[in-house]
Amino acid sequence: MPRGRTDRNEGVTIRDVAARAGVSVATVSRVLAGNYPTAPATRSKVMRAVRDLDYVVNVHARALAGISAKMIAVVVDAVTAPFYAYVAQGAEEQAAEDGRLCLICTTGGDPARELAIVKLMREQRADAVILVGSVVPSEDYTARMTQYAHALSAAGTRLVLCGRPALGPDVPALTAEYDNAGGAYAVTSHLLSAGHRRILFLGSSPGGTTADARVDGYRRALADHRVPVDPGLEVPGGFGRPAGYRMMRERLAAGAPDFTAVFAGDDLVAAGALQALREAGLRVPEDVSMVGYNDDPFAADIGLTTVHIPAEELGRAAVRLAVRGADDAPVRAMLGTHIVVRDSVRPLTRPL
């Protein structure tokens, strides 16, 4: 088999380059770094040797010598959730633009795996770790994050909380958020303006920051429209397609619909609920109006009116926060959300 001249170069070190160029290792290092005057002739001899040998630096050696490895870790529950995928994508792009490697790690929602990843990143001396996604902020959680924050900060690693609430001002952590409650307020108002009064909120999950903020916006909109808040219309059950399907199915099994519109906690809940409604012979939007949250790509396909979250921009913002870190740099970014109107809401003609 034909093998290129560059094949057996395991262990091509800076020493080999120096030898071939007939200079010292220091000179090679300097030519490559370009931060020290070198004679043009020397420079070209070195570059020649680098090409001939197909040399690449060893980041580990370089990191040991004190040059950051320029690595950022993004930690999400799962990349398969579109929201997380877009956040990760944005982070990746921003990191690449800033000349950094971007590690995307998944935990499957398991705190133990999260802990393991944080430890791994400490070992790697990463520049930053970005923890993405909703949480239920128990005391235990806050303690855990605070501990992470200190341990990471001690290793010179920045901690960014993305889409989850900020920690106290004493804790060395940055925060990138989006306006969850605002979007919920807007989309609820949209339903109210169409005349709906009995709006089912599907997927509240008391304690979860994301769901709580959305319920909050929902309630505030109702209040501002002088519609009484009915706790019986807030169905707990979390997010995701199966949850949406189950919640709607159970609701319909319990009796005739006592609502004219549905606010699904996220688009996946909407998709699940939609299927349950369809199976029960109810059409959207003819019989029931529905809105979602997130503006997942498929929302366009099913014509779902929903709230757009700037997920990609959120990822970028998180990375920027982490990278552009002068000591006086902002410690927090808050992104806006907006409603996108499609075809899943109809004005209420026949009140319940």
Add this chain to the structure above:
Amino acid sequence: MPRGRTDRNEGVTIRDVAARAGVSVATVSRVLAGNYPTAPATRSKVMRAVRDLDYVVNVHARALAGISAKMIAVVVDAVTAPFYAYVAQGAEEQAAEDGRLCLICTTGGDPARELAIVKLMREQRADAVILVGSVVPSEDYTARMTQYAHALSAAGTRLVLCGRPALGPDVPALTAEYDNAGGAYAVTSHLLSAGHRRILFLGSSPGGTTADARVDGYRRALADHRVPVDPGLEVPGGFGRPAGYRMMRERLAAGAPDFTAVFAGDDLVAAGALQALREAGLRVPEDVSMVGYNDDPFAADIGLTTVHIPAEELGRAAVRLAVRGADDAPVRAMLGTHIVVRDSVRPLTRPL
């Protein structure tokens, strides 16, 4: 601001641990590695010091001393494409199970970025890099891959081609594939069995391995059913939602439909085409049948009959291939595909 005891530990080294435990660094290293006999009393002194100081090893130092950093890179066009997301997810999980870090990198389809990532991985001395996704295998492409393969192999890094064709037997690269043509054959047969004869293939892109394999399966199924292949029914235009929309729109603009069924190159194409059909007042499956490819999650929501690709398993297989690498280990994995029947195909009642 109050700082915890564990806070200023930047540079807590093995030396600090040794000092605090009153032993030598070698002993600490041995206790931590657990590969050398140590007295129980010593062991516990060391562990105590490790906890007190909240010490974590420095992977760079360790890597330099010859212990692999246990890192795998998965390179995809974009994580936001569900197929890639699932491959990445599978790879991530398998890597985690094997105790390895998994880097997910995106190129946006840009060969320059791909090259940059390969270089980065050489610098990192990664265990493996997994290149995922279809390609158009020009001579240039083959040369590039061959070069990657040799350079990586020289640095002790395995190259895995995932969902793209294998290189020559002389090239040090592994391959994880799935049966593209087989799935296309099956789903085309499904349409043919329902009586369809004029089946539009949407999104052929001559030269692209994925699309070519699907077209190939499509043609073979037609041939086996003695239906003549009509090149006019194969619409080039690539994959993705916008492409699907555009192709169908243009096709419909050119005149009344001359097909009764559509084989969309992938599910996104199907989604786009679906929208174009809907806008033209045509219903699926009442007026035209449609099948897709990939079994993206949203396919369930729009009731699309499609071909399931074991994406997650593909990612896992790629990692296994890379990790379980004895020299006599298999060099190639081929995964099966299967059709999943939903509600987008109807028997042809009124032939064109």
Add this chain to the structure above:
DNA sequence: ACGACTATAGTAACCGTTTACTATGAGCTT
């Protein structure tokens, strides 16, 4: 013509681990 200065290159210490080699004392054997 001589010292000061500049441009460039070399020398060697250091970064934090791992591990081959060496040292030490305790418990046996004969």
Add this chain to the structure above:
DNA sequence: AAGCTCATAGTAAACGGTTACTATAGTCGT
């Protein structure tokens, strides 16, 4: 009691870079 072996721990040499410090040869001013 000398000589072994064994268990355990220490010493120091890598690993592959970076960079402070040092050395050398021109250049220039006077």
